[in-house]
Amino acid sequence: MDSSVMHRAVSLNIASATGQAGLTFVEIAGFVRKAEEAGIDMVVISDATDERSSSPFEATTLLAALATVTESIGLVASASTLAHQPYNLARRFASLDIISRGRIGWNATMRQNPRDAVNFSRPGGIAEDDFRRRAEEFIGIVQSLWRGWDADALLFDKDGGRYHDPEKMHLLDHKGEFFSVRGPLNVARSRQDTPVLVLSGLAEADLDFAARVADAILLDEQSPEVANVACDDLRRRARAAGRRPNAVKVLAAIPAGPELTFERLDDWLAPQGCDGLTFALPADLSAIDDFADRVLPELRRSGLARSAYGGATLRDHLGLGAGGAK
Amino acid sequence: MSTRQMKLGLFLWATGHHIAAWRHADAHVRAGIDIGHYIELARTAEVAKFDMVFCEDAAGLREADVQIASQTSRSIGFEPISLLSALAAQTERIGLVSTASTSYNEPYGLARAFASLDNLSGGRAGWNLVTSASPIEAANFGSTGLRPHADRYERAREFATVITGLWHRKASGHDGRSFSLRDPLDIPPSPQGAPVMVQAGASDDGKDLAARTADVVFSAAQAFEEAKAFYDDLKGRLEAYGRQPDDVKIMPGVSPIVAATKAExxxxxxxxxxxxxxxxxxxxxxxxxxxxxxxxxxxxxxxxxxxxxxxxxxxxxxxxxxxxxxxxxxxxxxxxxAGARGHWRVVGTAKQIADELQARFEGGAADGFNVMPSWFPGELVAFATLVIPELQRRGLFRKDYEGRTLRDHLGLKRPF
Structure with a gap:
């Protein structure tokens, strides 16, 4: 695959600085704007670890504020399927997508955070198999809710008294094993069609599901060789599910702390099987400053990050079709 | 300032509070999909020194009949927690209050979202507790039907106890009828300590819960006597919970239509x-x-x-x-x-409207008002430029913010 079309993401876990004061909004916003200047496709914000966070922010609310101080960069937040109801989560992200004018993604992790069950009224926990089936049902509901209003449903016809066309608003009427959701969402379709569905934390048992429904997949940190094999495998599964080769983007992950040397970067930037890279950063001011000052300029100099955004939406940046496209 | 001054909230609602607001020639018809519209409204309110902007919420359509719904602008809009988080980054001083339901959320998750909004805004967040009375909402959350009033309030009471425990850094762990959780809140407190607690329920259960937990109460009253009776009733319930009358600000809704003359x-x-x-x-x-x-x-x-x-x-x-x-x-x-959605409507000149507000404020029927402009931005601009200066001239409303947090604006104590 030609590295000139490789995608670049940054993941920032605002929760991971245990015991320290979390990053401030000014620090996070400054970093995201530098990533935007460097043409990074998207920043993925997470706010949870197995430990207690010290961050002053929750990811989806932070994303809304970031959307108002950036213009182009994609903004993705992690949100747990155990900590939300599908209707509320679909609505939060659809609203963020309107606020950002089509630059939002939801990172749904298939890995269960042990803190979720115990703080969200499931003291007995939830079995892995149940968690997986529930997460799959949850994600399907969210994607369907995002498609509840056709792109041309709003008429704004003041004289005729017709605000929207009722034929272009669709009930969901989902009744499943874990949820029943009537719909529709009360948020309009966004400029990028629907938020981008990003899946991460995949176990072997999640791979077919992810290849079938995800817009983008974030791999865990591993060697370039192992990542290439995983990318090929996911692409094969996506084809088997009837999707076009470009319908899902698979991004390998690389730790982006001070130990990231340009030699190590070269190993990753050589043409390989994945669609791009996610640079994983902790919530540490010196680490994000180092990345912004040292790595981002190098990516631009070597032509490995775009110098300008070609489109307006995150789907544009990632070269994706409409939500749910095969 | 020793003179008591009224508190003012701006109740945001897309194209306006009048059901046909969106059809007004100058109403911003794309309000429900334009964040710039809301930023402009919040900044207008901030320039006018409002205490807060306020968003109501429903997790579903407002109207079951799709033909009716399609003739209103109320079927689509922003989700309020994300909306106010965006406004937090685009404003400096004004309070940001959102409604969220105790029926369709978990306390740990809602505590995190509002604590984050509180930090993003430097201590300007508030939460309006509602129990959700709509069967349309219930159908989006797997319920077979609306829960009875008393059950919803029992859940709401437990929710309020848990979330204030988390925000006030008191409780660690909870194992109750509706909720259980293990950890303390993992988001540090904002400069105002904890989000302001708001309520609007006017039933007996609602008033008791408000007397126990609310800092601000929104109410609906048409006539002065109604407003006064509600005010006295609620303030009278405070002593039983060890609270002072001034610990709760009662702010009835008012939908003003102001012009240079009464006829206009x-x-x-x-x-x-x-x-x-x-x-x-x-x-x-x-x-x-x-x-x-x-x-x-x-x-x-x-x-x-x-x-x-x-x-x-x-x-x-x-x-x-x-x-x-x-x-x-x-x-x-x-x-x-339809005109004011059941709230108090005042039509007249700036002086006439100021007279009406002053009478309720000084007559012991209100600590302030939740202002519900008929359509946006026109009636907000009219209120901000005509009525507020009149209130300021009379010493009834601030000329500038004295503090930075919503608790500062409202004259509320830090909770801990």
């Missing part, structure tokens, strides 16, 4: 009323009465006898009392209520 204001009001389709007005009235079929009664006849519903008990009583008192037909009542 009246003409503006009537022009808006003309834009309400009859079927929409009647459907809206049915929804406030929590019955689905007012349309099967003659539109020019009186309101029929109604059974008590599981929905908004207090609102229903208000509407029925109004109709009986004024001998209104269904059509007249529908139009009357």
């Amino acid at each position: 204001a009246q003409a503006k009001y009537e022009a808006l009323q003309e834009l309400i389709p009859d079927d929409v007005g009647v459907a809206l009235l049915s929804s406030y009465l929590s019955i689905s079929d007012l349309r099967r009664y003659p539109i020019d006849g009186p309101l029929p006898e109604l059974p008590e519903s599981e929905g908004m008990k207090s609102r229903q009583a208000l509407v029925v009392e109004q109709a009986r008192r004024d001998g209104l037909s269904i059509r007249e009542l529908a139009r009357y209520f």
Whole structure:
């Protein structure tokens, strides 16, 4: 695959600085704007670890504020399927997508955070198999809710008294094993069609599901060789599910702390099987400053990050079709 | 300042509070999909020194009949927690209050979202607790039907206990009837300590919960006596919970229509009323009465006898009392209520509106008002540029912010 079309993401876990004061909004916003200047496709914000966070922010609310101080960069937040109801989560992200004018993604992790069950009224926990089936049902509901209003449903016809066309608003009427959701969402379709569905934390048992429904997949940190094999495998599964080769983007992950040397970067930037890279950063001011000052300029100099955004939406940046496209 | 001054909230609602607001020639018809519109409204309110902007919420459509819904602008809009988080980054001083339901959230998750909004805004967040009375919402959360009023309030009481425990850094762990959690909140407190607690329920259960936990109470009252009775009732309940009268600010809704002359204001009001389709007005009235079929009664006849519903008990009583008192037909009542959604409407000059507000404020019926402009941005701009300067001249409203947090604006103590 030609590295000139490789995608670049940054993941920032605002929760991971245990015991320290979390990053401030000014620090996070400054970093995201530098990533935007460097043409990074998207920043993925997470706010949870197995430990207690010290961050002053929750990811989806932070994303809304970031959307108002950036213009182009994609903004993705992690949100747990155990900590939300599908209707509320679909609505939060659809609203963020309107606020950002089509630059939002939801990172749904298939890995269960042990803190979720115990703080969200499931003291007995939830079995892995149940968690997986529930997460799959949850994600399907969210994607369907995002498609509840056709792109041309709003008429704004003041004289005729017709605000929207009722034929272009669709009930969901989902009744499943874990949820029943009537719909529709009360948020309009966004400029990028629907938020981008990003899946991460995949176990072997999640791979077919992810290849079938995800817009983008974030791999865990591993060697370039192992990542290439995983990318090929996911692409094969996506084809088997009837999707076009470009319908899902698979991004390998690389730790982006001070130990990231340009030699190590070269190993990753050589043409390989994945669609791009996610640079994983902790919530540490010196680490994000180092990345912004040292790595981002190098990516631009070597032509490995775009110098300008070609489109307006995150789907544009990632070269994706409409939500749910095969 | 030792003189007591009124608190003012701006109740944001897309195109405006009048049901036909979106059809007004100058209303911003794309309000529900334009964040720039909301940023402009919040900044206008901040320049005018409002204490806060406020968003209501429903996790579902407002109207079950899709033909009716399609004639209103209320079926789509922003989700309020994300909306206010965006506004936090685009404003400096004004409070940001959002509604969220205790029926369809978990306390740990809602505590995190509002604590984050509180930090993003430097201590300007508030949460308006509602229990959600709509069966349309219930159907989006797997419920087979709306839970009975008393059950919803039992859950709400437990929710309020848990979330204040988390925000006030008191409790660690909870194992109750509706909720269980293990950890303390993992988000540090904002400069105001904890989000401001707001409530609007006017039933007996609602008033007790407000007396126990709320810092601010939004209410709906048409006549002075009604407003005064509610005010005295709620303040009278505080002592039982070890609280002082001034610990809770009572802010009734008011929908003002202001112009240079009374006749001009009246003409503006009537022009808006003309834009309400009859079927929409009647459907809206049915929804406030929590019955689905007012349309099967003659539109020019009186309101029929109604059974008590599981929905908004207090609102229903208000509407029925109004109709009986004024001998209104269904059509007249529908139009009357569509205009201000059951809240108090004042039509007149800046001086006349200031007089009315002053009378309720000084007469012991209000600590301030939740202002509900008929349409945006016009009636907000009119209130901000005509009525607020008049209130300031009379010493009834601040000329500038004295503090930085919502608790500062409202004169509320830090919770810990």
